[in-house]
Amino acid sequence: MKKIRIYICWALLSVLGSSCQDALELVPQDYFGDSNFWQNESQVSNFMVGLHKQFRDNQFQFLRLGEMRGGNYSTVDRQATSLNELPVIEQRLEETSSGVNNWAGFYGPILQLNLFIQKVEAITFLSETRKSYLLAQAYAMRAYYYFHLLRTYGGVPLVLEADVLNGTTDAVILRKARAAEADVLAAVKADVNKSISLFGVQAAVTDKSQWSPNAALMLKGEVFLWSAKVYGATADLAEAKKALNAVTGAALLPNFANVFAYNQKNNNEIIFAIRFRVGEAEMSGVAAYTYSTFNFNGLHYKDSTVSAGVGNFLVDPLVLAAPNSQQVIQRYAYTFELFQSYDVADSRRNATFYDYYKVNTDVKPNVTTIKNTALVKFLGTIDANKRYFSDDWPVYREADRLLMLAEITNAEGGDPTQFIQPVRDRAFAPAKDPKPFKNAGKDANELAIFEERTKEFVHEGKRWYDLRRMKYAAEPLIFKSTNHPYGVLDKTTQAYRILWPIEAAIWTNDPLVAQTPGYTTARPN
Numbered sequence: 322m323k324k325i326r327i328y329i330c331w332a333l334l335s336v337l338g339s340s341c342q343d344a345l346e347l348v349p350q351d352y353f354g355d356s357n358f359w360q361n362e363s364q365v366s367n368f369m370v371g372l373h374k375q376f377r378d379n380q381f382q383f384l385r386l387g388e389m390r391g392g393n394y395s396t397v398d399r400q401a402t403s404l405n406e407l408p409v410i411e412q413r414l415e416e417t418s419s420g421v422n423n424w425a426g427f428y429g430p431i432l433q434l435n436l437f438i439q440k441v442e443a444i445t446f447l448s449e450t451r452k453s454y455l456l457a458q459a460y461a462m463r464a465y466y467y468f469h470l471l472r473t474y475g476g477v478p479l480v481l482e483a484d485v486l487n488g489t490t491d492a493v494i495l496r497k498a499r500a501a502e503a504d505v506l507a508a509v510k511a512d513v514n515k516s517i518s519l520f521g522v523q524a525a526v527t528d529k530s531q532w533s534p535n536a537a538l539m540l541k542g543e544v545f546l547w548s549a550k551v552y553g554a555t556a557d558l559a560e561a562k563k564a565l566n567a568v569t570g571a572a573l574l575p576n577f578a579n580v581f582a583y584n585q586k587n588n589n590e591i592i593f594a595i596r597f598r599v600g601e602a603e604m605s606g607v608a609a610y611t612y613s614t615f616n617f618n619g620l621h622y623k624d625s626t627v628s629a630g631v632g633n634f635l636v637d638p639l640v641l642a643a644p645n646s647q648q649v650i651q652r653y654a655y656t657f658e659l660f661q662s663y664d665v666a667d668s669r670r671n672a673t674f675y676d677y678y679k680v681n682t683d684v685k686p687n688v689t690t691i692k693n694t695a696l697v698k699f700l701g702t703i704d705a706n707k708r709y710f711s712d713d714w715p716v717y718r719e720a721d722r723l724l725m726l727a728e729i730t731n732a733e734g735g736d737p738t739q740f741i742q743p744v745r746d747r748a749f750a751p752a753k754d755p756k757p758f759k760n761a762g763k764d765a766n767e768l769a770i771f772e773e774r775t776k777e778f779v780h781e782g783k784r785w786y787d788l789r790r791m792k793y794a795a796e797p798l799i800f801k802s803t804n805h806p807y808g809v810l811d812k813t814t815q816a817y818r819i820l821w822p823i824e825a826a827i828w829t830n831d832p833l834v835a836q837t838p839g840y841t842t843a844r845p846n
Contacts, residue, residue: 359440362447368437369455373531375430376462377595380714381605382425384782385409386473391784392809393775395654399693400616405609405652412809412818416840419824425473427466428480434463435483457519458532461540464512468544471505472786474837475820479508498833506548513541517564529587530596530713535571538564539592539717542725550732550790551797562729568592571719573747578672580720581712583702590720594713599704607710608647610654610696610780611639612677625678625689635677639695645707655779657692663776666755667748673698673779698780720744720777727770728791736760737770744773764793768805771798789819 358364385406388394394410407413409420437459441452470477478497500508520534529536545561548554574580574590586596597604614637621635641649655674663670679691701710715721723744727737738758745754758769771791774783788799788807799819801808810818817839828834828842836842 359444362451365441365444365447365455369458369531372430372433372437372459372462375433377597377602379426379430380595382421382427383469383716384606384714384780385421386425386469387782387786388780388784390809391788392807393655393659393779393784395656397654399654399691400613400651402613402616402650402652404654412815414818414822414840416822416825416836416842419822421473421821422824423827424470424477424823427470428478431463431466431480432483434459434466435481438463439483453519453521454523457516457534457537460512460519461516461532461537464509464516464544465540467505467509467512468540468547471502471509472547472789473821474499474823476500476502476505478834479505481508496831496833499835503552506544506552509544510548513537513544517541527587529591529594533593535568536593536717538568539722542568542722543717546725546729547786547790550792555732558729558732562726565722565726565729568722571722573719573723573743575747575750577668577747580715580718581672581698583712586713590718591713591715592717592719592722594715594718596713597701597711599702599709599711601711603646603701603710604699604712604714606647606653607696607699607701608641608649609652611641611649611651612693612695613650614642620679620681622678622680623676625680625692626687627678627680627682628687638677639675639697639700640703641700641708643703643707645709647710651693651695655694655696657694659775659779660694662772664749664755666752667776668750669748669776671697673776696780715781720747721783724770724774724777728767731763731766731770734763737766741770741773744777748776764804767791767793771807 358368389406389409390412396404396407396411398404404410406420408415408418414420438456441447441456441459444452447455467477467479476499479500480497516532516537517534520537523534526533526535542561542565545557545564549557549561570589571592572589574585574588579585580588580590586594596602617635619634623635623638657676660670660674660676673696674694675697676692676694678689678693681688681690699710699712699714701708701712703709723740727740730737730740738760741758742754745758749755760766761769771787774787778784788809789797791798793802793805796802796804796812798805798807799810800812800816801810810816817837820837820839822837822840823834825842828836
């Protein structure tokens with residue numbers, strides 16, 4: 322019954338949002354079903370389930386925007402399969418190759434959230450507690466979408482009303498220019514604050530796959546930390562800290578790998594996660610971060626020092642060859658240097674990557690010709706002899722809260738040891754951390770926190786945003802520098818590439834929309 326309700330709800334969402342998928346074309350094509358909806362609590366609750374389902378469908382987009390440009394993706398094909406999305410990974414985005422289209426597809430969900438907010442605010446049959454809870458989820462979700470848009474494009478069209486349901490159907494009137502970044506940030510802040518206010522004091526959440534008071538507080542902490550460090554609103558550091566300190570009930574798990582394990586859903590470290598489950602949904606694209614068994618060709622080994630005739634070559638060491646739906650092949654690869662950056666005693670190393678090597682044993686001495694890794698962090702589970710990539714994808718977890726608090730404390734001139742050391746202790750448990758964190762001044766601390774986040778959050782959509790937000794000597798880490806090895810853009814010639822371009826179809830449909838500054842727009846005369 323639950324799946325049927327989800328499908329019915331999603332069908333309604335599709336009808337109501339069918340005209341919202343092409344750029345910002347807001348004229349409705351059909352209101353079928355709307356007059357018969359919003360009549361009881363079950364309908365309203367199911368609509369929210371559908372909104373969360375739509376949120377889940379955007380998981381790979383969140384990953385793409387938050388990580389792929391972060392410098393940890395390899396541009397070298399090591400399995401003769403060809404890598405995907407190289408223009409994104411190699412910072413070669415242009416109007417004709419924008420990396421993502423249609424504002425990342427986020428306006429469809431935003432317009433449906435606008436509809437939900439307008440309808441539910443007018444409802445009288447819900448208890449005030451239930452009504453506030455549902456609206457709190459909607460405001461938090463809308464803030465999250467717009468926060469991604471802000472960090473991706475800067476200023477974007479700001480649509481906060483369900484205009485098409487208010488009698489406005491003229492496509493020209495509905496056109497929207499890009500709002501200023503400050504206005505988008507203000508809208509995000511207003512939505513997340515509204516969400517927290519509406520949530521109020523709620524009972525502890527046991528299902529962490531939906532927006533909750535803790536999730537909204539984490540979002541506020543991240544938004545206000547971004548505001549303080551990217552836009553210079555230093556007073557927002559205190560607001561970010563207050564929000565993060567208000568999160569309750571979360572704790573680091575003793576074992577890093579268990580945080581992501583299929584049989585550990587809703588564990589104590591998770592604050593908010595996108596839910597995947599066998600028979601319901603799989604995380605998109607994970608199989609494309611693994612390996613191609615047909616290219617192992619009898620020369621690949623787990624050990625790069627294998628001697629001729631010693632040990633067996635790899636066939637399918639991670640038991641990937643019987644997937645439920647996804648093609649097991651390497652279309653995305655992390656750099657081998659990222660794997661090597663981990664201390665060998667760091668438990669996150671082997672809980673994140675499986676390293677393997679192509680070795681030529683026909684020559685003496687043997688020659689290692691390829692060093693490669695497969696992502697094992699989200700391998701899911703095997704059910705009825707099929708692999709399902711159905712681990713949950715964390716949006717927020719306790720390690721993120723601690724490391725954001727470390728970053729805030731450091732920005733305030735304090736000692737972040739109390740926040741960063743527990744993360745390191747867990748990484749090296751049960752042994753002791755061989756190089757405990759030492760407070761070494763703001764710049765050195767910032768780099769140490771960034772390195773910890775890099776190792777902790779592989780494939781969690783954090784790296785690109787961390788590069789943009791975190792700084793060394795007052796300079797964002799995203800720029801190449803002799804002071805640190807992390808930057809991916811040249812400040813002199815590529816600073817504008819911090820933001821993504823929009824494709825021509827957007828400004829063709831809406832002449833009010835300008836191209837992202839710095840990119841060439843081939844507008845007709």
